[in-house]
Amino acid sequence: MLTVIDTNVLVSALLSRQGGCARILSMALRGDILLCYDYRILCEYRAVLERPKFGFTKGEINALLDWIEYSGRSVLPDPVNEPFVDESD
Numbered sequence: 369m370l371t372v373i374d375t376n377v378l379v380s381a382l383l384s385r386q387g388g389c390a391r392i393l394s395m396a397l398r399g400d401i402l403l404c405y406d407y408r409i410l411c412e413y414r415a416v417l418e419r420p421k422f423g424f425t426k427g428e429i430n431a432l433l434d435w436i437e438y439s440g441r442s443v444l445p446d447p448v449n450e451p452f453v454d455e456s457d
Contacts, residue, residue, distance in 0.1 A: 369400075369401045369402065370401075370402050370404050370441065371392075371396070371401045371402065371403055371404065372403070372404050372405070372409065373392060373393070373396070373403060375409070375412050375413055375416050377389045377392060377393075378393070378413060378417075379416060379417065379422065381393035382417075382422075382424070382432075383422070396439075396440075399439075402439075402440060402441055403436055403439070403440035403441070404440060404441045404442075404443045405436055405437070405440050405441070405442060405443070406442065406443055406444065406445060410433055410436070410437070413432075413433060413436075414429060414433060417429045417432070
């Protein structure tokens with residue numbers, strides 16, 4: 369199954385080995401699901417994981433992102449041609 373992991377899910381999985389987020393990451397590590405990524409989400413993962421409050425080292429972050437690139441699938445999403453409408457505007 370092809371899957372994109374939201375940044376919040378990834379961080380939650382790394383901070384707690386319990387719960388649904390950790391199970392999703394475990395499935396990816398076992399190869400039960402295939403992580404899909406593009407340049408933008410890898411940049412977002414890095415920016416969030418580098419926040420000092422999480423305490424991840426550069427080496428840990430690099431190892432995780434390298435693993436995602438090595439074992440996952442790079443995708444190029446199709447552009448969305450529909451305008452975004454914010455109902456609160």
